[in-house]
Amino acid sequence: MLSRSSRTVSNRIAPLFGAAVIGVAAWTPAEADQATWGPWESLGGSLSNSSLPECRRQGGTIDCWALSPAVSPSPGNDLVWLRGDGETWAEWVNLGGALRAAPECVSRGGEIDCFGGAVAAQGFQLAHVAYDGRDWGNWEPLGGSVKQKPACLAGPGQEITCLALAFSTTLTANGVGLWYYRFDGQAWQSATLIAFPDGVTSSLRPMCTDTARGTQCFTVDKAAQLWTILRDKDGVWGNWEPLAPGIGIGETPHCLASGVKLDCFSKSKSGAETNGRLISASFNGRTWSQWLEVGDKTLQSQPYCNELGSGFDCYWTSPPAAGGELRRRQLDHSTWRPEENLGGAVKFRPECLATPGGQRIDCFAQGTDNTLHHRAFD
Numbered sequence: 001m002l003s004r005s006s007r008t009v010s011n012r013i014a015p016l017f018g019a020a021v022i023g024v025a026a027w028t029p030a031e032a033d034q035a036t037w038g039p040w041e042s043l044g045g046s047l048s049n050s051s052l053p054e055c056r057r058q059g060g061t062i063d064c065w066a067l068s069p070a071v072s073p074s075p076g077n078d079l080v081w082l083r084g085d086g087e088t089w090a091e092w093v094n095l096g097g098a099l100r101a102a103p104e105c106v107s108r109g110g111e112i113d114c115f116g117g118a119v120a121a122q123g124f125q126l127a128h129v130a131y132d133g134r135d136w137g138n139w140e141p142l143g144g145s146v147k148q149k150p151a152c153l154a155g156p157g158q159e160i161t162c163l164a165l166a167f168s169t170t171l172t173a174n175g176v177g178l179w180y181y182r183f184d185g186q187a188w189q190s191a192t193l194i195a196f197p198d199g200v201t202s203s204l205r206p207m208c209t210d211t212a213r214g215t216q217c218f219t220v221d222k223a224a225q226l227w228t229i230l231r232d233k234d235g236v237w238g239n240w241e242p243l244a245p246g247i248g249i250g251e252t253p254h255c256l257a258s259g260v261k262l263d264c265f266s267k268s269k270s271g272a273e274t275n276g277r278l279i280s281a282s283f284n285g286r287t288w289s290q291w292l293e294v295g296d297k298t299l300q301s302q303p304y305c306n307e308l309g310s311g312f313d314c315y316w317t318s319p320p321a322a323g324g325e326l327r328r329r330q331l332d333h334s335t336w337r338p339e340e341n342l343g344g345a346v347k348f349r350p351e352c353l354a355t356p357g358g359q360r361i362d363c364f365a366q367g368t369d370n371t372l373h374h375r376a377f378d
Contacts, residue, residue, distance in 0.1 A: 158185035174201030260285035
């Protein structure tokens with residue numbers, strides 16, 4: 001078993017904050033703009049640098065996870081957990097773990113499964129811990145050699161799929177493929193390596209989404225070329241396919257599925273630039289559109305987008321030289337609205353959780369003070 005913090009974890013908090021979300025018609029971006037953003041607040045925590053907080057909304061409950069430096073001489077970072085309803089928050093809970101890579105968590109009803117790359121002493125394996133609705137269990141190793149935050153999806157039924165960037169010999173080596181992990185509802189299958197094509201390596205985490213055709217995953221290689229692979233409905237993985245972008249891709253895209261349709265958002269990469277612009281492309285079930293720049297300002301982080309009414313709602317953080325602030329831009333039908341500056345003192349990729357109709361949006365990002373920062377739109 002993987003090492004944990006020395007204190008016993010017994011957290012029976014699940015029933016709290018279970019208020020129902022009132023169902024009303026979805027708002028368009030224009031209508032939502034008439035509502036109000038509240039002030040920024042720090043939710044505390046002592047986050048590791050580049051922790052990339054992970055947040056999920058289920059009903060009236062919001063759960064967030066991040067990495068916090070472990071108390072010496074423990075190796076790596078501990079996974080810490082915060083639960084609230086957007087207005088009231090419980091205390092941070094330390095779940096241990098000895099992790100080196102940012103967490104990814106999925107919900108299955110009242111159950112939660114969290115994953116993260118373990119430290120060298122644990123062989124850099126993907127580590128897993130589960131919450132049964134009352135208590136957190138023990139950490140378990142799932143094999144592989146994980147370089148970055150994994151991409152995990154829940155469903156159908158009790159199934160869980162995770163993919164994580166694999167490396168060969170050293171942490172400085174580029175990823176040579178993806179480790180594939182699958183829970184069939186009863187047990188975890190042995191980790192399987194899905195190798196990249198010859199000559200292709202990556203240093204960026206994959207991202208995956210479930211579509212009507214199956215599970216579609218994406219990665220970006222060292223030459224800023226986008227690649228995709230599909231697991232069909234029978235569970236069979238196809239071959240890697242390059243997607244001619246028309247523009248260099250600086251981050252693995254965040255893709256939202258609607259049937260067979262995909263709408264993807266990323267940031268561009270041009271030459272030696274480290275901060276690109278917002279770019280977008282779509283897949284209609286047969287062909288991909290060209291990737292186009294849709295923003296005139298630079299992005300430090302990968303964008304986080306939601307489908308909202310008649311369009312899309314995208315968020316990112318600006319480079320430190322531009323203030324290190326949260327930025328937002330919305331696609332209303334086929335028109336991109338002007339960029340908004342939502343302020344703050346934040347860094348890295350944000351996570352902005354919207355209720356189904358967009359009446360409430362809760363944005364989370366790591367602050368420059370290494371606490372979790374939050375701003376809500378209601």
